[in-house]
Amino acid sequence: MLGGDERRVDSRTIYVGHRSCSTTEAFIPPKFCDNRIVSSKYTVWNFLPKNLFEQFRRIANFYFLIIFLVQVIVDTPTSPVTSGLPLFFVITVTAIKQGYEDWLRHKADNEVNKYQVKVLEDGRRIQKESEKIKVGDVVEVEEDETFPCDLILLQSSRDDDTCFVTTASLDGESNHKTHYTVPDIEKDLESLNATIECEQPQPDLYKFVGRMHIDKNDQEPAVRSLGPENLLLKGATLKNTQKIYGVAVYTGMETKMALNYQGKSQKRSAVEKSINAFLLVYLCILVSKALVCTTLKYVWQSKDGQDEPWYNEKTQREKDTNLYLKMFTDFLSFMVLFNFIIPVSMYVTVEMQKFLGSFFITWDKDFFDPEIQEGALVNTSDLNEELGQVEYVFTDKTGTLTQNNMEFIECCIDGFQYKYRDASSELDGFCVTDGPVSKLQQKAGREKEELFLRALCLCHTVQVKESTDQGQSQQDGLIDQVDGLEVDAGLFHPPQEQRGFIASSPDEVALVKGAMRYGFTFLGLESKTMKILNRNNDVEMYELLHVLNFDPVRRRMSVIVRSKSGDTLLFCKGADSSIFPRVRQEEVERIRMHVERNATEGYRTLCVAYKILSAEEYAQADAGLRDARLALQDREEKLMTVYNQVETGMSLIGATAVEDRLQEEAAETMEALQGAGIKVWVLTGDKMETAKSTCYACRLFQRNTELLELTVRTLEDGERSREVRLHELLLEYHKKAVQDAPPVKAGVNRSWSSAGQDYGFIIDGATLSMVLNNSPESNSSRYKNLFLQICQNCTSVLCCRMAPLQKAQIVKMVKNSKGSPITLSIGDGANDVSMILEAHVGIGIKGKEGRQAVRNSDYAVPKLKHLKKLLLAHGHLYYVRIAHLVQYFFTSVIWFSFSVCLQNLCFILPQFLYQFFCGYSQQPLYDAAYLTMYNICFTSMPILAYSLLEQHICIEVLLDNATLYREIAKNAVLRWGTFLYWTVLGVFHGLLFFFGVRFLFSNPALQDNGQVFGNWSYGTIVFTVLVFTVTLKLALDTRHWTWINHFVIWGSLAFYVFFSFFWGGIIWPFLRQQRLYFVFANMLSSVSAWLVIILLILLSLLPEILLVVFRKPRGPHARQKKMMSPILSFKQLSEDGLLQSSRLQL
């Protein structure tokens, strides 16, 4: 046996078809979970308790539950209904929503679990429900079916022992992937006696290690290694293959799909944190108010005759209660009375606003991309407003800034440049343009050329698409378009040879296509034989021996093939940095020049090398590879070592340049982001030169930008160690960018763009890791600080040669830096997932590198250009809306004036003051119905409509003036200063309302028939003023009156009046006290009441109106700016010829 035994626990043993392989061992069927997928959370039985438990785990709900319980248990002023009803409402709505969603999940689960599958059992095919599959069952799957569990492919109906699958529902990659059967399996699965040993379930979709022991009756058990290429994942779909047989290895919740969907970490927005902070303050106010009231109550009671005058005796029970207990319950009562200061309905409204608001993103037709027929996708609605707060954007380059639509531009063979111009005009498709001057019009030897082209044709993992649907693809071409990898070979070859290539990376296809232009066509891979049609239209055959897969750490891939003549050849292609050290140095210089020039032009360059393996060399490599592949433990590491051993001493044949075009409007988008005061960092795995040129093309670096480079290259000039040099450079740059920078950074640090020199910073992966994880000399944190400070003073930062994890590291570093800026990551590939998850807001681009980024993102858009509208328009509006919503709820505010609190502070303040006049008896000022309805009905609809529809600045203006984004930066609307301001104004309003009515009631004879008003009339007047002021304040704030706003604002006022009449118009049989009977109608019959209501509403709106006037001088100025900026941009435009054309098109 091989060395896997030491950690048995980490692997599982599966008996294929439940047949024990060894007769000596007793067969104990191992216990595995069944194949039932349970994505639902609840069952009918546990729904209620479990859902309630989960809901009350939220602190806000719990708080209201406690208040409710206090009301039920303790004798409190307001009936439990007043807080119970809203809570009940919230809980019910949430429960219904979650219940419905769970029901949908149940339905989906059932669909999957009850799906009929065919299982081979004792030689017969048995129909079974999917959920009954057990580990070890041999399952038959037909074309276009999804795999019911994770299977090891045993047999395929295709001749070459492969099958094709798409993993569209797993990672969104719609291309076909090839999977292989376990080699050397007998055709008769019935007699197959094998065990599979594989690792325990783990979520990585692309990793699988295992091995299979095949017992043949009389021979030694054969051992075969199993890798991800043998594993068919649940959720993937079988394509292009009639049927396959596979043995179940992971079932149900242990499948990779199920393991993969486990939760993401929750992201919380800055606004939410503000809310919580404000709530905390209000909670303190609440407690202190209750404390003050309790104290005052007992002081007041200690006076003779106050506590229990003859007309108002206590019940026996009250008299008997312990004094301290009484004090405590009094305290609780006050808490309950004042608890409206913490608005339960705010949670509901905020949730609703976020949930409904996010629809506007999905509905936006500007985000619709006709190419992929998809619009934007919102994965979480919790971060809408965060889009308006972004300070740093981290963007991937490939596929994000650029289109990831590769086109072969030129190649360089043996130092000679070949630029493809127009194939059909040249006899042999070759055209030499601007090679080195001395060798102009020269070509490399034909032998070298052909070697190079063969290398291009062989060294890849491209598949040729089955030509069964040739006619169809000619007609609509849709399939090819979706894959984006169509090759119209008809141009160079007779038109009947329509050919499509499928590959995991578009570079490879571009290279194969490039080779095709020069006459070498890759025909396909059939049973380990690669066929190539060469220039002379001869078919060359190569036996594919090994593929040394590409990985981002090695940054290269190789194939080992055997030619017809028996030579074993290794072809390797990869990034220059990873190839150059592994080839003979004398070849490097000739090619390096080309590579560097191509890279500066923004092309992606790859170097191609080869090596002829001698028989011994090959045997050694072969053995090493096989060993490594069979290893159960540390297979990756072992493979890597072998790879590195094999890929040495090669000779360089040439280099290729592939162009990756910029995304549409990439430059405009970047410019807009910079204009909005957002710093853009490009994090890419690409080469520095390529990335730099992309940055120039995107106008992230301008011509006058001074670049500060901190790369391996700058570190290496000079004889000093890298460490010393790094330190030096950091200090130098720091001096340049931070210390010598004009001292604007304190307050107006966002206006750097206008002031003085722009700096761009470039760092590469190797240097970054030196900066971040420094040697034990422990000045790493110092480096890190210097680095951060430099970066913060640069307009753009380019980080190249980044590993995915480093991207996340950078995001994390910036995220945790001083001031904790809001970060946004945007990317399209699997390598961006880590930074998408790390940043505050993660945006996925529905690009060509699969769907992993989209799946892990918070928002997904089809193109980079959509980022502009997403941030500048949607983000800005959402932030303003939600901030306003919160303000309104805590206080109720006018947009420009950040004014006053009403909704709660004022609402509760008169209540507080009233205590002075009613002997601290916790008598509520308002009727319970009003208390309950206030937040739920009277005032919530207008603010919800407002928070969904408001556009204080219309979208076009927002898009045209990126600078407007800066005005809301750093949570500008929800700061402590403004918070204090509303709170103070709120106190003012409370006092105003209370004392206004108080003085009116110094003579309660307010009707013209001499009759008097009581306490309920008093409360109703204050309440009416409140409802009207709150709603009218919102009306004053509203800058964008659609019919919905009109309807809701005037409607809710009408509803209030209607409700008051209705509530007071009937003797309600279920009420114990008819407190409001005709109170409202009587109030309206009093002229004085009308007059005081009008006066108070006007007085409380006065500060708002005043502020509008005081702000007035800014008005024309702002508009002036808006008028100016198009002119400014026009000036820039005329300066810059490049931009001109694109602008004029607009």
Added chain:
Amino acid sequence: MMASSYNAKDEDGHITVTGPGGGTLRSKKPENTAFKQQRLPAWQPILTAGTVLPAFFIIGLIFIPIGIGLYVTSNNIKEFEVDYTGVDMSSPCFNCSQNFSWNSTTPCTCTIPFFLEQPYESNVFMYYGLSNFYQNHRRYVKSRDDSQLNGDMTSLKEPSKECEPYAYHDNKPIAPCGAIANSMFNDTLELFYNDPNGTKVQIPLTNIGIAWWTDKHVKFKNPGAGEANQNLTAVFQGTTKPLNWRRPVYELDAAANNNGFINEDFIVWMRTAALPTFRKLYRIIKSPSNGMMPTMPRGNYTLEVVYNYPVRSFEGRKRMILSTISWMGGKNPFLGIAYITVGSVCFFLGVVLLIIHHKCGNRNNSADISN
């Protein structure tokens, strides 16, 4: 504090299972409706100095006259107040207030003379006022049973728990129950005009129309109301009077339409006051029908009080108020003053802002030009 989200997130952690062959078909192009594209036609008012400044002036111009009108009206209302608590030794009611006992059978009366300097025209309203009486205390406010007062027979026999400790007495239900009813104001006030010729003329006082019409006719009902020849004594059989009352509820008034729960004095008392110092309407002095004579001419009057209601224990005060009424209710200069103040402030602000705006506007313009 706030757990971040209700729902959206809970789902993220869960498997969205696509059915067999599940391809996602989300490729619907968003509808191009005004609502979905956030392009609803909208009115976008901009508050500018141009619109706000006139508003200030208009508010000023409207409010100041209203305020003056209110102030004048309030000033024209005549009001006279007598404190008859009897705190001072000199006060006629001093004795009554000192020798107070709930059980005394002989009523204590006192007489207070007063002089009206001005004649009171049209209807004159007579109020009693109490001070430091917390009718708005929570325990007090809720101590009533509205369904009993609405004539509900079961509530009559079984008063609500809220009435405790004034729900039962001697195992008999109290009707009307509760602290409010129990503490009903029971002083009797009578007014006499001392004619210059020496005769003492009793002024007729009406006790009809002092309570809200809806209270009297809908909210308060005697039990068994609507039955033919209703006998209140029989209906209230089995109940007992509130502890502090001298007469049972069915003997409150001789007139059948003002007896029992629909007694207007009772209804007025049951409408609890908002503030600890309050007044309640007691009687109305109707103006003579010929209209030539003032309702109460200038001269000497006597207030005769049957002193039943103790307030000294909680340092309260009792007052008798005579007042005329205008369209704005009783005398209250507050509204007039407030309107005048707010109106003038608005006007003043308008002027100030106009000046500021004018200056700023000029400066701005010049700045713009220099740009």
